[in-house]
Amino acid sequence: MADYTLEAGRCALIVQDLQNDVIIEGGAFAESGSPEHAKEQNVVENVKELAALCREKGIPVIHVWYIVEEGAPGLKLNAPLFEGVAGGALVRGTWGAAPAEGLEAQDGDFVVEKMRMSAWQGTRLENLLEGLGRDTVIVTGAWTNMSIEHTSRTGADKGYYMVVPEDACSTMNADWHSASINYALQNVSTVTTCAEVKEALGG
Numbered sequence: 001m002a003d004y005t006l007e008a009g010r011c012a013l014i015v016q017d018l019q020n021d022v023i024i025e026g027g028a029f030a031e032s033g034s035p036e037h038a039k040e041q042n043v044v045e046n047v048k049e050l051a052a053l054c055r056e057k058g059i060p061v062i063h064v065w066y067i068v069e070e071g072a073p074g075l076k077l078n079a080p081l082f083e084g085v086a087g088g089a090l091v092r093g094t095w096g097a098a099p100a101e102g103l104e105a106q107d108g109d110f111v112v113e114k115m116r117m118s119a120w121q122g123t124r125l126e127n128l129l130e131g132l133g134r135d136t137v138i139v140t141g142a143w144t145n146m147s148i149e150h151t152s153r154t155g156a157d158k159g160y161y162m163v164v165p166e167d168a169c170s171t172m173n174a175d176w177h178s179a180s181i182n183y184a185l186q187n188v189s190t191v192t193t194c195a196e197v198k199e200a201l202g203g
Contacts, residue, residue: 002196006163008057011201012134015047016064016119016141016151018103021089021096023142023170025085028089028096032172034142041170041177046194047140048102050168053198060132061109064119064141064151066090067097075115081146082116118150126158137195139189140168145180152189162189165197 021027023038038044051061068075072086090097098104105111112123117140119125129137137160139151148169152162166181185191192200 001173002200003193004190004196004200006136006138006197006200008059008201010134010136011054011064011138011163012129012132012136013051013054013138014119014125014151015051015065015099016139017143017147018047018100019045019065019090019096020098020100022066024100024200025069028085028087034170034172037173037177038142038170040174041167043140043142043168043170044100044102046101046165046168050138050140050194050197051103053201054110054138055106057201059138059201061106061108062112062125062127062128062133063099063103063105064123064125064147065097066114066115067092067113068115072124081159087117114117117147118154119147120151120154120158124152126183129160135159136163137191138163138165140165142169143171144169144177145171145184149180149184152185156188161195164189164191166191167193183191 024036025035077083112125114123154163171177
């Protein structure tokens with residue numbers, strides 16, 4: 001049972017990096033174990049249902065997609081993750097860069113493109129949230145201990161209330177997911193579940 005409430009008029013939902021290369025079999029990062037953990041978490045269906053509820057309640061749905069051009073020009077290779085992307089992942093216009101089936105942007109949704117782990121870094125996300133008058137951000141997507149954690153930490157620093165439904169997130173394995181959910185994210189966000197978010201929004 002949720003021990004908090006959420007005002008729909010203050011909330012926005014982020015659907016981050018749930019793209020074919022990231023979480024689907026046959027994608028660029030499939031060998032990482034990410035597709036298996038995404039299935040264990042039922043992340044696609046859970047996020048799909050949560051997004052549908054948010055749209056019904058007038059809560060903006062913001063898709064954050066990791067997109068690079070062919071050859072990843074301008075992507076600084078200063079960390080292993082970026083080297084992996086530069087190896088041919090998440091290229092604009094490809095199947096790998098497309099959202100997982102069922103999580104396509106719908107009419108009225110917003111799309112934010114990024115080239116780093118955090119949804120805030122070098123993007124229009126903050127301008128969108130300010131323009132929409134939203135200060136509570138529900139963060140879903142992949143990977144829990146990377147993009148989700150980075151986005152939540154930065155959002156908290158910027159003064160936003162960050163909400164992380166753990167069953168709407170996935171990463172490469174359950175251990176990495178649990179470490180982030182049980183430790184790092186506890187101090188920068190409200191860690192919860194999809195069911196609790198729905199309850200906190202009034203159903």
